Amino acid sequence: MATRQGVDANWDHGAPCFIARDSGFKQFLQPFLADQTLTEWHPKMTTLGLNQKSYKRTWFEPHYIGQPTMNQWLKTLFARHAVETQSEIQSIYGEPGKWYLASAERAHGPFDWVLCSTPLAQTQTLFARFNFDLSARYQPGFTLLCQTTLNPSWDRAVCQDAVVAELILSGRRPSRRHPSALVVHAQDQWASEHIDSDLAGVEQTLRGATEALLSATLDSAKLHRWRSAKVIEQAAHTHWLHPTLQLGACCDWGGTRGAESAFVSAKALATALVNNG
Ligand SMILES: Cc1cc2nc3c(=O)[nH]c(=O)nc-3n(C[C@H](O)[C@H](O)[C@H](O)COP(=O)(O)OP(=O)(O)OC[C@H]3O[C@@H](n4cnc5c(N)ncnc54)[C@H](O)[C@@H]3O)c2cc1C
Incomplete structure (x- = not known):
């Protein structure tokens, strides 16, 4: 949007x-x-x-x-949370419980978990070494x-x-x-x-x-x-979660109804996260 x-x-x-x-x-x-x-x-x-x-x-x-x-x-939705925009994440490094996100300017973190909600091509790049296997x-x-x-x-x-x-x-x-x-x-x-x-x-x-x-x-x-x-063509699953690595992904690629699919995918990831927590 x-x-x-x-x-x-x-x-x-x-x-x-x-x-x-x-x-x-x-x-x-x-x-x-x-x-x-x-x-x-x-x-x-x-x-x-x-x-x-x-x-x-x-x-x-x-x-x-x-x-x-x-x-x-x-903007109203994320005003309630600590959200940093205008920062393109180029790679992820570290380990479960201590992940860092690297942008051109600096490293962000450490974070316990990383949940990625970018379009599929960007998620494939960021999660390439974690066996992220979805396509759309x-x-x-x-x-x-x-x-x-x-x-x-x-x-x-x-x-x-x-x-x-x-x-x-x-x-x-x-x-x-x-x-x-x-x-x-x-x-x-x-x-x-x-x-x-x-x-x-x-x-x-x-x-x-x-x-x-x-x-x-x-x-x-x-x-x-x-x-x-x-x-x-949507991905085979609504979301992706790796509880051991403490990584997850969601986005509109979880369905073919645009904004609604982005919500459904995020909710499915959140539910899976809680159930694995
Ligand atoms: C022209 C057009 C018409 C559309 N028409 C409709 C419609 O009629 N109805 C409908 O429901 N949907 C429609 N859609 C689709 C809808 O806009 C999307 O499905 C929806 O916005 C997806 O939301 P999302 O949060 O999953 O992904 P996005 O909105 O794509 O958000 C992903 C975010 O990730 C950020 N990002 C990407 N890579 C990185 C990175 N490396 N580091 C940091 N951030 C990154 C991007 O900047 C972006 O802000 C349309 C889209 C377009 C472009």
């Missing part, structure tokens, strides 16, 4: 929303829905395509978003963070287009302050084919395809590349 802060716009450029089908996740969300850190999103939806008549779409279950930005909910497949993606003065009748448009998958008027979501923010997500197949292409070319093509769909010029557009956007 990501929000990019610009000078005069904010974009929720990662997951636009999430659903809750797991009963534990539903229960976990209740206090945040009650205090409105989370809210239901009811966008006016449409389908757009070149030379095609647009038509309205509907959703059949609640879709949630954070307020006033997608990631504010998470992620869909990569491209997102364009744009500004526009257009004022269409829809808030979210699913596109019938080879390049653009959907357009979201991010600034029109509840509690957002910058109405000009538009988020554009690329089609999965097109993103897979271009994930290692020249980024300036990718940005230009995505911008051109968006402008063609809108029949208008965008005020600005900046590209973001996601190497591990959404899990399309």
Whole structure:
């Protein structure tokens, strides 16, 4: 769940929303829905395509978003704990009960346990020498963070287009302050084919395809590349725990329902940890 802060716009450029089908996740969300850190999103939806008549779409279950930005909910959650951000862990060394995490700047620790909640590629790197044996497949993606003065009748448009998958008027979501923010997500197949292409070319093509769909010029557009956007083939287990080494791992790779899978995976790891404790 990501929000990019610009000078005069904010974009929720990662997951636009999430659903809750797991009963534990539903229960976990209740206090945040009650205090409105989370809210239901009811966008006016449409389908757009070149030379095609647009038509309205509907959703059949609640879709949630954070307020006033997608990631504010998470910031509120970890304000209660000692959390250090902006520190990329490059390796783990030490022994059970005395683990150290090494970033470029310094070593963090010692820690009794290390629980890793990074996407699979990073967990595989960090836990390579501990026989971490899970694998999963992620869909990569491209997102364009744009500004526009257009004022269409829809808030979210699913596109019938080879390049653009959907357009979201991010600034029109509840509690957002910058109405000009538009988020554009690329089609999965097109993103897979271009994930290692020249980024300036990718940005230009995505911008051109968006402008063609809108029949208008965008005020600005900046590209973001996601190497591990959404899990399309989940790991064989929801989580990984090595009680002897005192290491564990969880993340959205435990399922294919994005944010909900991240929660379900973390809860499964926590339960296993308590049962092994
Ligand atoms: C464009 C897009 C659209 C999406 N759409 C949806 C959707 O509609 N619905 C839905 O439910 N989900 C969606 N998702 C997926 C959803 O965002 C993720 O599944 C969810 O956020 C995963 O949460 P997580 O905590 O498991 O992992 P992440 O959010 O990936 O968090 C992992 C964290 O680990 C950090 N990290 C990585 N390596 C290191 C390291 N070496 N040291 C320190 N920190 C590290 C990262 O910086 C990151 O903060 C979408 C994602 C994207 C990108």
